[in-house]
Structures are given as structure tokens and as C-alpha cells.
Amino acid sequence: MSTAVSAAATDTAAGPLRRHDHYIGGEHVPPADGQYLPSVNPTTGKAWYETARGTAADVDRAVTAATRAFTDPSWRRVSQTRRGALLRRVGELIGENAEELAHTESTDNGKLLREMRAQLAALPEYFHYYGGLADKIHGETIPANSVEILNYTLREPVGVVGAITPWNSPLLLTTAKLAPALACGNTMVIKPSEYTSASMLALAPLFEEAGFPPGVVNVVTGYGPEAGAPLVDDPRVEKLSFTGSTATGSWISERAGRRLVRAGLELGGKSPQIIFADADVESAANGVIAGIFAAAGQTCIAGSRVLAHRSIYDELVARVVERAGTIRIGDPLDPATELGPLATPAQLAKVEEYVAAGRAEGGTVAYGGGRPDTGLGGFFHQPTVFTELGNDTRVCREEIFGPVVAVISFDDDAEAIRIANNTSYGLAAGIWTKDLSRAHRTAAALDAGTVWVNMYRAMSPMSPRSGFKTSGLGVEHGTEVVHEYTRLKSVWVNTSDEPAGDPFVMRS
Ligand code: NAI
Numbered sequence: 001m002s003t004a005v006s007a008a009a010t011d012t013a014a015g016p017l018r019r020h021d022h023y024i025g026g027e028h029v030p031p032a033d034g035q036y037l038p039s040v041n042p043t044t045g046k047a048w049y050e051t052a053r054g055t056a057a058d059v060d061r062a063v064t065a066a067t068r069a070f071t072d073p074s075w076r077r078v079s080q081t082r083r084g085a086l087l088r089r090v091g092e093l094i095g096e097n098a099e100e101l102a103h104t105e106s107t108d109n110g111k112l113l114r115e116m117r118a119q120l121a122a123l124p125e126y127f128h129y130y131g132g133l134a135d136k137i138h139g140e141t142i143p144a145n146s147v148e149i150l151n152y153t154l155r156e157p158v159g160v161v162g163a164i165t166p167w168n169s170p171l172l173l174t175t176a177k178l179a180p181a182l183a184c185g186n187t188m189v190i191k192p193s194e195y196t197s198a199s200m201l202a203l204a205p206l207f208e209e210a211g212f213p214p215g216v217v218n219v220v221t222g223y224g225p226e227a228g229a230p231l232v233d234d235p236r237v238e239k240l241s242f243t244g245s246t247a248t249g250s251w252i253s254e255r256a257g258r259r260l261v262r263a264g265l266e267l268g269g270k271s272p273q274i275i276f277a278d279a280d281v282e283s284a285a286n287g288v289i290a291g292i293f294a295a296a297g298q299t300c301i302a303g304s305r306v307l308a309h310r311s312i313y314d315e316l317v318a319r320v321v322e323r324a325g326t327i328r329i330g331d332p333l334d335p336a337t338e339l340g341p342l343a344t345p346a347q348l349a350k351v352e353e354y355v356a357a358g359r360a361e362g363g364t365v366a367y368g369g370g371r372p373d374t375g376l377g378g379f380f381h382q383p384t385v386f387t388e389l390g391n392d393t394r395v396c397r398e399e400i401f402g403p404v405v406a407v408i409s410f411d412d413d414a415e416a417i418r419i420a421n422n423t424s425y426g427l428a429a430g431i432w433t434k435d436l437s438r439a440h441r442t443a444a445a446l447d448a449g450t451v452w453v454n455m456y457r458a459m460s461p462m463s464p465r466s467g468f469k470t471s472g473l474g475v476e477h478g479t480e481v482v483h484e485y486t487r488l489k490s491v492w493v494n495t496s497d498e499p500a501g502d503p504f505v506m507r508s
């Protein structure tokens, strides 16, 4: 894997920063206008490589490569079973390169190495799952109310898919698009986040190594408006798939609407975790910690609003605060670390702004609320717990994308559900109770695409994920996603041996 960024190539290495080019048509292609942008290691706050600063000319080149690859017999005529085998091979190659990929992403976005290792262990499953699905994608025959008509449907690939992805989990979130899109026979142009291009650039060549023809998977790096927008607007891109902020997702959807192509959106959240009076409070407290402090809160599914029944409120807050106080903050590459940095200085500033807003709106900081002293120079923020904040405050309404949780009390089930659903988002929710009926009743009442009961943050390629309300459009994961990456054609065949009659002559 010659193109991967090795963990040694950090900012401590002497000499100029390593440069990464676009990956187009199976080749490393320098940016058309020669510009590069630095990517920062959030643990140290220093740049550790430069990546191509793509523009419309680079996107044009990548879409041309993907368009050509889509119609080329070397891909178009590959059998569905063979497609599946290629995907499974990618899964194996990821396994072989897991450590290097994990280091690369940890260094680039500050995610814990141990979490990345777990993610890399799960990533091949996506390629195995969609590899298995590849030759089970087919249409159906439809009676069409006549024995003399054969009507059948074909599920065809849509063509070139444009994927735009964020910095919080580049490999995982891009895989959720890549594996099904390729299983369906499409080709792809991927625009990773300007903050974290390295892991995707390391992954892309593995597709050719596995046997995919060049041009099936392409990567153009750069800023959203410069390298993402031309991809959104390119008339040859037949389908868009985006993960990121609701604001950018809404903009992309609007642009896609102008040229009438589909845009799948996986967006933000303000997910509630409801802790009922009968819950195992220790277990729930651990679920709260995992829900908000994993990845320093930089996950779309962060459980950032905790609704605790009044009778267990104090106990829950005490447990969460106690554990927050012992969380080991530091270098994400150190396996003992439990909380790494925010991925960017902008993200740290944003978290601080929300903490200030929470204080100004009358919140009490039960723990945290500032920058820890790590001595590392990066973008660290303490795990932070707010009490005394109403659901109508900014901290409870807006996605912070950081390690900040607000704990709100409720008195009965109806109130809990009302507060939980009183948000513009609808991505995920957690329920903590020992009462089985209450669990199912509450799950049914919540406006959330994913509901976890007595657990949080579980994910599988087999289980569909969708965002309700402003949390998204369309589905990822599971078999359902095939509909997102195929177009449906209906074919009508007249099987009667009668000649077609004159349409203006009434037959008796
Ligand atoms: P973003 O949503 O703007 O960026 C995601 C991707 O979209 C990146 O690849 C970016 O380059 C691209 N992009 C941005 N503008 C674009 C445009 N006009 N056309 C095409 N592509 C474009 O998120 P960003 O700026 O990285 O973070 C801002 C905030 O978004 C964060 O503070 C966080 O709250 C939220 N966010 C939420 C995520 C989630 O999974 N829910 C993921 C990332 C960010």
C-alpha cells in the first residue's frame, strides 16, 4: 500500500510536508492549478501533510474517468457474482492494512486509535455484506392483469455517484456509501473533508489492488465550495450521497433538485437518551458516557440530550459527573486515552461558544466547561455536563458536535416523549428501562430513525439507518439501500400471437 501515509510522517518529521494528490482513474494526479492545502494533526495543532486543493478542472477529470469506467466493458460486463468477490477482496485488503489505516485516521482527526482499531475490524464486514448482496439485486415479474403480457422490472446501476463526506469518521462513513454503490454496479467520485483526506486516499488504491478497473473509485480532495460544489453540479453525476452538517446537506439537496437528481443525506442530530425511573442507573450512566464522550462527541448520533426521570436525576448526574472526572484526556494514539481532541480549531471554538451560551442561558456546569491542560498543544476540550438547562435553550436545540451533554428532568412518560420529540432533528434515541412494554411503547412514539433500548451507538451494515425530520433523506446500510443506488426499469412484453390491432377500430 505505497500510497498510505505512515504514522511516522507526522509533523515531527524533518523537511517539507508530504504531498498527496487526487486519485483519478487509478493514478495519483496533481491538482490542475498546482495548489495544495495543509491538513492539521489536531493532537498537536500542527500540519502533517498537504493535500491537493481541487477545483472544477480536477472534478471534471474525475467525473470523466468515472463516466468512462461506468460504460467500459471491464466494469459494465463484470458479473454480479464477480462484483461481490471483488468487494470481499477489498474487505480482506482492509484487514491486511488495518493498522496503517487506523493510525492515519487517528492522526488526521484525533479519533482514538483504539476506537479506530475497532472500526477497522468492523469495516471489512461492510464489504463482505454488500459483496454477498451483489448477486441478489434483481427486479421482479408483475402479473399486469393479463396472461398475454409479460411485465418485468430491471434494477440498473444509476451511473456515476458523487459522495461528499465529513471528517469525524471518514473511512466508515464513506464505506457505507462505497460498498452498496459498487455492489449495484456504479462508479464513484468521492470528495472527502478538507480536514481529513489521508485515510480515504490510502483506501482508494486498494480497490484496484482487489481487481476493480481503474476509474471505478476516484477521490478528489479540497474545500467544499471549490471541489465539492462542482461535483454536486456536474450533469454526468446521476446520484449524490452526502454525510455532514444539516446546513450543507440542505444546500446540496437544493442544488440536486435543480437538476433533478437524487441526493441521499445523512445529517446531524440532537439525540435524546431517556432514562426512566425503573432503569439500571449505573448501566444508563455508562450509556450516557458512551453516547456523548465517544469520539469527543463528534458523531452524528451523539446522545447530547439526556432526559432523566426526576426520581433518579441526582443519582444519574452524580454518576455521569464522577466518570467524566476520571476520563483520561490525551494523545489519541495512546491506547490508554479515553478522550482525544476536537478535530479542528473551528470545532473547539464552536464548543466553547456553546458552553458560554449554556452558561448565559442559566445552565449549571456540573463538570468540565473548559480546556484541559494536556501539554500537547491540540484542540482539547473537557467532557462537559450541564444541568438546569431547558429543552428550549441553544445547547439543547442545536447540534454542538462536541463533548457537551445537558441533563433535563421529566415527571412522566408523556413528558419524556414530548421533550424527546421537541427538536428539529430525528436521527437516534436511547431508552433505558427494565419495563418491556414501556420500552416498545416509547420506541414507537419517538421520531428517530434509530432507537436503542438499554444500549447505545450499536451499528451494523445489516441494519438500516435513516434520519427523520432534518436529520436526513433516504437510507443507508441494510438491503434497502439498493434502491438508493439503482434505477428501476419496467419492461412490457406482449406475448400473444395476435398481431397488434388498429387502435381506432373497436374490437368486439
Ligand atoms: P460540512 O457539512 O460543511 O462538511 C461536510 C462535507 O461537505 C465536507 O467534505 C465539505 O468539504 C463538504 N462541503 C461543504 N460545503 C460544500 C458545498 N458547498 N458543496 C459541496 N460540498 C461541500 O461540515 P463541516 O464544515 O466540516 O463542519 C461544520 C459543522 O457540521 C460541524 O461543526 C458539525 O456540527 C457539523 N457536522 C456534522 C456531521 C454529522 O455527521 N452530523 C459531520 C460533520 C460536521
Ligand code: MG
Residues within 6 Å of the ligand: 039, 040, 041, 042, 107, 108, 109, 195, 196
Ligand atoms: Mg487533519
